[in-house]
Amino acid sequence: MTAALVKVEKRGQVGLLTLDRPKALNALSNEVIAELATALRAFDADDGIGAVVLTGSEKAFAAGADIGAMSTWSYADVFNQDYLGHDWESLRRIRKPIIAAVAGYALGGGCELAMLCDFIIAAENARFGQPEINLGIIPGFGGTQRLVRAIGKSKAMDMVLTGRMITAAEAELAGLVARVVPVERVLDEAVEAAALIASKSIMSVMMAKECINRAFEMPLDEGLLFERRNFHALFSTDDQKEGMAAFVEKRKPKFTNR
Ligand code: DAK
Numbered sequence: 001m002t003a004a005l006v007k008v009e010k011r012g013q014v015g016l017l018t019l020d021r022p023k024a025l026n027a028l029s030n031e032v033i034a035e036l037a038t039a040l041r042a043f044d045a046d047d048g049i050g051a052v053v054l055t056g057s058e059k060a061f062a063a064g065a066d067i068g069a070m071s072t073w074s075y076a077d078v079f080n081q082d083y084l085g086h087d088w089e090s091l092r093r094i095r096k097p098i099i100a101a102v103a104g105y106a107l108g109g110g111c112e113l114a115m116l117c118d119f120i121i122a123a124e125n126a127r128f129g130q131p132e133i134n135l136g137i138i139p140g141f142g143g144t145q146r147l148v149r150a151i152g153k154s155k156a157m158d159m160v161l162t163g164r165m166i167t168a169a170e171a172e173l174a175g176l177v178a179r180v181v182p183v184e185r186v187l188d189e190a191v192e193a194a195a196l197i198a199s200k201s202i203m204s205v206m207m208a209k210e211c212i213n214r215a216f217e218m219p220l221d222e223g224l225l226f227e228r229r230n231f232h233a234l235f236s237t238d239d240q241k242e243g244m245a246a247f248v249e250k251r252k253p254k255f256t257n258r
Contacts, residue, residue, distance in 0.1 A: 001104025006035040008042075013190050013198035015043035015052040023065035026056045029107045030084065037087040040094050047257070050114060050198025050205070052094075054103040054117055054191045056110075058183060061126070067135065084109075088141055091116055095206045097197050102126045103183050103222035107165070112141040115150060121190045123170040123183040128176060129165035149216055150176050194234065201239035201255040 007018040017039050019026040026032070036054075043049045056062055064083065073083070091113075098105075100114040103123035111128050114120050122128075130143040138144065140158060147156040149205045151174040159166065171177045181189045197205055214226050234240050238258040246253035 005032045006039055008039045011191055013050040013192040015049045017054045019056040019062055022057055025058050025060035027066040028062050033087045037090045044096050050202055051097045051194035053101055053194050055187055059104040061102040061106040062110030063105045064110050099190045099194050101105050101186045103186050108132050108143055111145050111161050115146040119178040121179045122177040123186040124168050125183050126168040127165040127182040130160045131163040133163045171216055202257045203237055
């Protein structure tokens with residue numbers, strides 16, 4: 001049996017996934033993405049898990065898709081096998097929040113994977129980049145789309161066209177990452193944030209995630225209506241009654257996710 005490329009752990013109500021292919025700086029082979037997709041789907045279906053943290057090593061979150069594997073492929077090879085299509089696409093369907101805890105390199109598909117997560121907590125040594133241009137290709141999983149939405153056209157053009165890396169400090173200033181912390185804190189910070197999220201009502205958490213993601217897809221008018229309908233819907237839940245009763249009674253809420 002081959003060793004797992006993604007370590008799967010539970011810390012209370014937090015699912016923790018660690019990319020574990022150190023010799024290739026966590027390069028995202030088909031096998032890594034398939035394991036990641038399987039583990040995320042399992043956490044998504046697990047009632048005991050409220051949020052997920054995805055991390056790598058201190059040196060690399062992930063240095064991109066596997067260049068060795070890609071190097072000899074033709075257009076027909078990648079098109080016919082829908083290279084990285086199915087499993088990568090399925091990562092977008094996860095309903096529970098995913099926090100990326102990024103230390104070291106997050107390059108190419110690694111940067112795209114971090115951006116696919118709901119937010120990024122970066123270590124001070126994190127480096128983000130879309131260096132595909134140096135390989136004669138372009139980003140293939142959202143680098144030309146999510147990056148623009150995250151940091152705007154000018155900075156996205158700079159990163160994608162020059163292939164240069166940006167520091168954690170630059171990434172925070174640009175709005176790509178939510179927080180920057182010392183490298184030894186990054187995992188704990190992300191797990192604590194995930195535990196805090198997991199302590200809320202999962203229904204409101206998942207609806208909030210859906211609403212925010214819809215902001216990228218919909219005109220404002222439709223997005224506001226989508227938000228309002230979800231807001232209305234939450235008044236049918238036990239957790240809304242419990243959350244508000246607890247506030248009025250000055251106690252902590254006990255959510256049941258119903
Ligand atoms: N793939 C395979 N192996 C990699 C790798 C990668 N992306 N990055 C690093 N490695 C391997 C190196 O080959 C080396 O292996 P050995 O020689 O020891 O066997 C080992 O990791 C350590 O790397 P270095 O010796 O280079 O370490 P350094 O500290 O000197 O440099 C570095 C670190 C991260 C700056 C450097 O390794 C580097 O530039 N790596 C390549 C970064 C890169 O260009 N990434 C973009 C790849 S293209 C799609 C989804 C995703 C994508 C496309 C489509 N669809 C859904 C359609 C994504 C594409 C990409 O990511």
